[in-house]
Amino acid sequence: RKFYYITLLRDPVSRYLSEWRHVQRGATWKTSLHMCDGRTPTPEELPSCYEGTDWSGCTLQEFMDCPYNLANNRQVRMLADLSLVGCYNMSFIPENKRAQILLESAKKNLKDMAFFGLTEFQRKTQYLFERTFNLKFIRPFMQYNSTRAGGVEVDNDTIRRIEELNDLDMQLYDYAKDLFQQRYQYKRQLERMEQRIKNREERLLHRSNEALPKEETEEQARLPTEDYMSHIIEKW
Template sequence: MDERFNKWLLTPVLTLLFVVIMYQYVSPSCTSSCSNFGDARPPAAPSPARRAQASPEEWERRPQLPPPPRGPPEGSQGAAAPEDEDEEPGDPEEEAEEEEEEEEEEDPDPEAPENGSLPRFTPRFKFTLQDLTRLVDFNIKGRDVIVFLHIQKTGGTTFGRHLVKNIRLEQPCSCKAGQKKCTCHRPGKKETWLFSRFSTGWSCGLHADWTELTNCVPAIMEKKDCPRNHSHARNFYYITMLRDPVSRYLSEWKHVQRGATWKTSLHMCDGRSPTPDELPTCYPGDDWSGVSLREFMDCSYNLANNRQVRMLADLSLVGCYNLTFMNESERNTILLQSAKNNLKNMAFFGLTEFQRKTQFLFERTFNLKFISPFTQFNITRASNVEINEGARQRIEELNFLDVQLYEYAKDLFQQRYHHTKQLEHQRDRQKRKEERRLHREHRAHRWPKEDGPSEGTVTEDYNSQVVRW
């Protein structure tokens, strides 16, 4: 009786156990339906494919996870800081010659975009591809020479120091303490590759202009060179710096007010210096110390007026300093056009207001690298001068040629910068594309060997037959 009862009880127990086991397998897992029970968990991060499907606006609204730590920040010995960060201050050495360094305070470049992308820029002038492409095959081991045309109060002293102290070279310039000039020899030779104030001195006169340099530098360099090298061709690559005309004019006024004269400048043109009648002075004494801004502006033959155009133009086209050679309107037109052409055809020019872009373009033009990044100085003696709108307009009128030249130069500078940046982006994209192609080819050659059946491997069909046997 008990045995039959146990058999009868065993049947429903086994049935119940079978139902429980089947329910565990068939019932859906508790995922989102169970999320209301227990502790709530944050949603999992989406996959890259899902993230790519979301709109940019959607992802901007979503909170982003903080990036993983990247180690200690790079210091002064590390890589250069990005454009939107502060940089190390420039050379603190005091100027020993007649042109004092301006008191400057570090300030970030106002033109640098915060997100690292190129700022929006609308060109005003039309330039050819040749005008925008600047890639000089500078042969420092041959006979090529970089000639720096230094216009007063354009930041040329700072840039000149960069040339002799801050370029990474096989044989760096030798600059000794207490000496005004550095020795910039070619690798393995005793010949200079740089013609500038801090390398050769004022060999063609104090602040020699384009007219003087183009007629003087070749002869000077031939005298300095070894006679056996005279048969080889030589290239002269002219470079310069420009500055906003109002700021430059105010800076020169403050400099003259402190006693600067530059009266030892030669102003050579067509083989002679100008006569006193052609180039009279604005002051009777030794200098113009303490001159007011009004007095400075009232001198009609002040060389500060339109200085940048005059120093970049070919003065022989207008009779040099002889103002009676042609009428004033024709003279101004020729001077401005000549300055534009010479500036455009120079190997390189930079702008004081765009230090980092100046560094970028110089490095790409000459395939030379600076050791330390340039620093943007926005606060100078000129910027600290408070003038009313009437005085500013008067300065712009006195420098109307410089104003036009600077607008032209700024547009050309920006177009060259953007063109060079775009070329670099294209090269980088092409490089990454080529790397991905090579990677795919490498994987394609590896997979057949890894995925193909090897000898001695037991196949699935064989295993099934073994089971049957």
């Protein structure tokens, strides 16, 4: 069997707000082991943002203020090879160098994937998936913009703060959008080229049929079909 890694990326601000709403309702990631290089992070390497069973009811400000919040740059962290930076050991290398290595690793892994999609471009995502894996969905993807994140009203200062907290994700998403459009345009050009070749072959076939002598065409029409001849032979 051949396996493919695929993923869907989302606008970092919308994704961050959506995760906050999810956590606010009581969601946790306690079952996530965060395995890296064969071990889980220590409590010192990955402190908790809250005390108790969950962080339900947290405000957006509280969510943003936690320096250990794994929601920050989540997409880069989940795509990158954390072993390159000492996993969750923040003292392994300087922070700026760590950030750059993670970003470049995430970009490389994204580029190496046979397919990835963008939540904000559902129809194009469907098209790319179908063309990449030669599959056809029964129904077209729908672009729903009324999400939980879309229902959150935040001011410009808050948006800028979220962008700062997710600076690596913002850079990754810009890269992903450009790569996504390149792949989409390539597949569209390939489809148009295949259609032109198909049309040309059909025209050539049509012309060759028209070029046959009338007597030969009529004689071919009178010949028994292959199925009919097989039936006669079997009966005989």
